[in-house]
Amino acid sequence: MTSVLVVSGSPAPVSKSARLADLVGEGLARDGFGVAHIRVRDLPAAPLLAGDAADPAIAAAVALLDAADGVVFVTPTYKASYSGLMKVFLDLLPQHALTGKAVLPLAVGGSLAHVLMLDYAFRPVLHSLGVRHSVQGCFLIESALDMASPEFVTGDLQRDMLARAVDNFSRALTDNAASATWTGFPDRRRRQA
Amino acid sequence: MTSVLVVSGSPAPVSKSARLADLVGEGLARDGFGVAHIRVRDLPAAPLLAGDAADPAIAAAVALLDAADGVVFVTPTYKASYSGLMKVFLDLLPQHALTGKAVLPLAVGGSLAHVLMLDYAFRPVLHSLGVRHSVQGCFLIESALDMASPEFVTGDLQRDMLARAVDNFSRALTDNAASATWTGFPDRRRRQA
Amino acid sequence: MTSVLVVSGSPAPVSKSARLADLVGEGLARDGFGVAHIRVRDLPAAPLLAGDAADPAIAAAVALLDAADGVVFVTPTYKASYSGLMKVFLDLLPQHALTGKAVLPLAVGGSLAHVLMLDYAFRPVLHSLGVRHSVQGCFLIESALDMASPEFVTGDLQRDMLARAVDNFSRALTDNAASATWTGFPDRRRRQA
Amino acid sequence: MTSVLVVSGSPAPVSKSARLADLVGEGLARDGFGVAHIRVRDLPAAPLLAGDAADPAIAAAVALLDAADGVVFVTPTYKASYSGLMKVFLDLLPQHALTGKAVLPLAVGGSLAHVLMLDYAFRPVLHSLGVRHSVQGCFLIESALDMASPEFVTGDLQRDMLARAVDNFSRALTDNAASATWTGFPDRRRRQA
Numbered sequence: 001m002t003s004v005l006v007v008s009g010s011p012a013p014v015s016k017s018a019r020l021a022d023l024v025g026e027g028l029a030r031d032g033f034g035v036a037h038i039r040v041r042d043l044p045a046a047p048l049l050a051g052d053a054a055d056p057a058i059a060a061a062v063a064l065l066d067a068a069d070g071v072v073f074v075t076p077t078y079k080a081s082y083s084g085l086m087k088v089f090l091d092l093l094p095q096h097a098l099t100g101k102a103v104l105p106l107a108v109g110g111s112l113a114h115v116l117m118l119d120y121a122f123r124p125v126l127h128s129l130g131v132r133h134s135v136q137g138c139f140l141i142e143s144a145l146d147m148a149s150p151e152f153v154t155g156d157l158q159r160d161m162l163a164r165a166v167d168n169f170s171r172a173l174t175d176n177a178a179s180a181t182w183t184g185f186p187d188r189r190r191r192q193a
Numbered sequence: 194m195t196s197v198l199v200v201s202g203s204p205a206p207v208s209k210s211a212r213l214a215d216l217v218g219e220g221l222a223r224d225g226f227g228v229a230h231i232r233v234r235d236l237p238a239a240p241l242l243a244g245d246a247a248d249p250a251i252a253a254a255v256a257l258l259d260a261a262d263g264v265v266f267v268t269p270t271y272k273a274s275y276s277g278l279m280k281v282f283l284d285l286l287p288q289h290a291l292t293g294k295a296v297l298p299l300a301v302g303g304s305l306a307h308v309l310m311l312d313y314a315f316r317p318v319l320h321s322l323g324v325r326h327s328v329q330g331c332f333l334i335e336s337a338l339d340m341a342s343p344e345f346v347t348g349d350l351q352r353d354m355l356a357r358a359v360d361n362f363s364r365a366l367t368d369n370a371a372s373a374t375w376t377g378f379p380d381r382r383r384r385q386a
Numbered sequence: 387m388t389s390v391l392v393v394s395g396s397p398a399p400v401s402k403s404a405r406l407a408d409l410v411g412e413g414l415a416r417d418g419f420g421v422a423h424i425r426v427r428d429l430p431a432a433p434l435l436a437g438d439a440a441d442p443a444i445a446a447a448v449a450l451l452d453a454a455d456g457v458v459f460v461t462p463t464y465k466a467s468y469s470g471l472m473k474v475f476l477d478l479l480p481q482h483a484l485t486g487k488a489v490l491p492l493a494v495g496g497s498l499a500h501v502l503m504l505d506y507a508f509r510p511v512l513h514s515l516g517v518r519h520s521v522q523g524c525f526l527i528e529s530a531l532d533m534a535s536p537e538f539v540t541g542d543l544q545r546d547m548l549a550r551a552v553d554n555f556s557r558a559l560t561d562n563a564a565s566a567t568w569t570g571f572p573d574r575r576r577r578q579a
Numbered sequence: 580m581t582s583v584l585v586v587s588g589s590p591a592p593v594s595k596s597a598r599l600a601d602l603v604g605e606g607l608a609r610d611g612f613g614v615a616h617i618r619v620r621d622l623p624a625a626p627l628l629a630g631d632a633a634d635p636a637i638a639a640a641v642a643l644l645d646a647a648d649g650v651v652f653v654t655p656t657y658k659a660s661y662s663g664l665m666k667v668f669l670d671l672l673p674q675h676a677l678t679g680k681a682v683l684p685l686a687v688g689g690s691l692a693h694v695l696m697l698d699y700a701f702r703p704v705l706h707s708l709g710v711r712h713s714v715q716g717c718f719l720i721e722s723a724l725d726m727a728s729p730e731f732v733t734g735d736l737q738r739d740m741l742a743r744a745v746d747n748f749s750r751a752l753t754d755n756a757a758s759a760t761w762t763g764f765p766d767r768r769r770r771q772a
Binding site for chain 4: 304306308309310312313
């Protein structure tokens with residue numbers, strides 16, 4: 001079964017980004033993917049801050065990520081960037097932790113003025129971890145997320161944007177990794193002949 | 194036939210980035226893709242600088258891009274970012290010009306110190322154009338590119354990096370766009386039932 | 387006389403960013419600075435695109451920049467970043483063209499969603515040119531700029547933001563470059579003793 | 580007395596970035612500035628991760644920053660960006676925490692390939708906090724930092740770069756905040772008349 005890990009990075013006990021992570025995870029599970037959700041704030045604080053990857057709870061989280069075919073990262077927006085808590089988790093990962101994986105970056109923010117943090121701040125860090133490819137992400141405005149509604153994401157525009165982003169991610173997960181081999185280098189061709 | 198457009202953005206008449214663009218294009222053509230290569234410097238200077246998308250040569254270039262399933266962008270590195278010439282071409286495109294397309298960003302630079310321009314400067318601009326997903330790119334050091342050699346890209350590390358990047362791009366081109374539909378929103382499911 | 391160069395980078399014959407550049411330049415002139423304004427679009431297109439720094443008009447523009455104590459850059463926002471035309475000009479400059487200078491980056495954009503381009507895209511390029519320091523910039527929404535009004539910048543918030551940005555730039559221009567010498571390295575201290 | 584706060588963000592008990600922060604702080608103290616150094620790792624882990632600004636130790640750290648005329652931030656480089664620990668601290672600050680202050684961003688990294696993180700990742704976050712201006716920063720390669728040497732920073736190039744960066748910061752601290760008022764808006768002039 002193709003597996004997906006959802007990682008959410010809000011420090012708050014109740015947060016719109018964690019709820020969004022749940023929603024996306026539930027949808028992917030209905031679509032037949034194996035889904036797990038790690039809230040970084042549930043990991044033990046002291047080893048997390050010390051970057052102690054040997055801590056059992058942290059090691060288990062890193063192993064989950066290692067085993068996943070794709071990863072959805074959901075971060076709140078603080079100071080025009082991803083949360084420090086999300087980054088503390090990313091800092092624990094080995095350098096090529098996302099190699100061969102598809103990645104979907106999602107962010108929640110209070111102001112439209114911070115939309116670009118997704119592409120200028122968050123995606124570059126994910127690519128530094130070796131991600132095979134990252135699909136178009138989605139920045140959701142807090143005011144369009146209603147904790148009291150079963151739908152949670154309100155507004156057709158935001159719902160469509162999110163659905164399209166997750167669709168692209170699903171397809172990226174299921175594309176056939178064995179279907180093509182580039183023969184751009186003459187000597188590489190010869191070796192294959 | 195799946196089609197690929199290669200766009201190179203060096204202002205120089207002879208350049209390593211244009212040669213790299215040729216090499217990648219030739220390899221993709223051998224793999225069965227339909228390939229075209231636009232050198233931005235060959236477009237007419239005055240309408241290019243004026244942002245005149247009605248100029249026939251520029252309109253033809255934009256139409257080629259519109260028809261392509263995927264686009265490879267190859268830029269030299271100037272002032273820690275993509276070339277102004279490349280950006281002048283991107284500025285001519287409609288806002289969603291890359292929607293639904295796979296994109297491979299490649300850069301050539303004189304110093305390892307500029308590697309991050311690919312993820313922090315170039316990819317964000319491509320994502321602003323609506324790209325479906327962007328595969329891991331590749332920054333090649335000029336000193337490893339030998340115009341006098343038929344191989345052009347020297348050094349196993351650089352060759353492997355490039356081959357892997359183009360492989361990922363090929364797969365992204367051929368994944369089945371119709372294979373998945375996310376059912377994350379309860380009402381969306383009902384509508385489908 | 388302390389001198390300031392204003393550089394504006396819109397390709398359009400009439401533009402809000404060029405008008406903003408005029409306004410800022412006129413204000414600085416009233417404050418006693420020597421001010422010149424280069425509109426990149428007025429430079430000859432072919433040598434500009436070819437990166438030909440030997441062209442007389444381009445050489446004169448580069449010399450003006452070299453002689454200035456501070457530089458105000460005003461760019462429109464295209465594709466979530468500075469204009470290609472502005473970057474074409476920056477690409478012509480020598481690597482350390484802004485060393486020892488104060489810099490004020492200003493941008494005009496159609497949507498609040500692009501505010502972060504100033505800090506994530508434009509300022510990094512200016513710092514790559516060696517700028518001594520860059521003051522807090524200012525992103526102005528097009529809808530608050532009224533070409534028909536003598537005031538041009540409408541709305542108290544936008545006017546205050548701009549005035550504060552230019553004030554900071556003025557101070558940065560006039561700070562005393564000879565007032566401090568760091569003695570952080572023990573041997574540097576000894577040499578001075 | 581003009582006061583400077585140095586903030587270092589390595590999670591390690593012994594680190595080159597913390598040592599660099601000490602070195603810079605000691606130099607600024609010799610130059611007559613009042614200097615304090617906060618190592619984020621010394622703050623209590625649980626409230627830090629929870630973003631609890633009411634915790635007494637955290638509140639004291641924020642108050643120190645609020646009282647400082649300038650701030651030096653020293654971060655290690657992880658995943659092509661600042662450390663999560665540094666960001667966790669920045670996330671605790673009020674939105675305009677750096678308004679009116681001069682800022683010097685410094686980074687330590689293992690590879691030249693990450694130099695641009697300073698301008699593309701770290702400085703944008705600092706500017707989002709309202710910083711008046713940020714001087715040219717400095718990225719130091721770990722291999723040029725020798726914990727066993729009293730000099731610590733080895734290599735003339737690196738030493739000069741650092742000294743110049745701190746010099747610029749000193750000058751930015753001592754410039755006269757009352758020396759200029761922009762009169763760019765006609766009505767602003769009238770009000771002053």
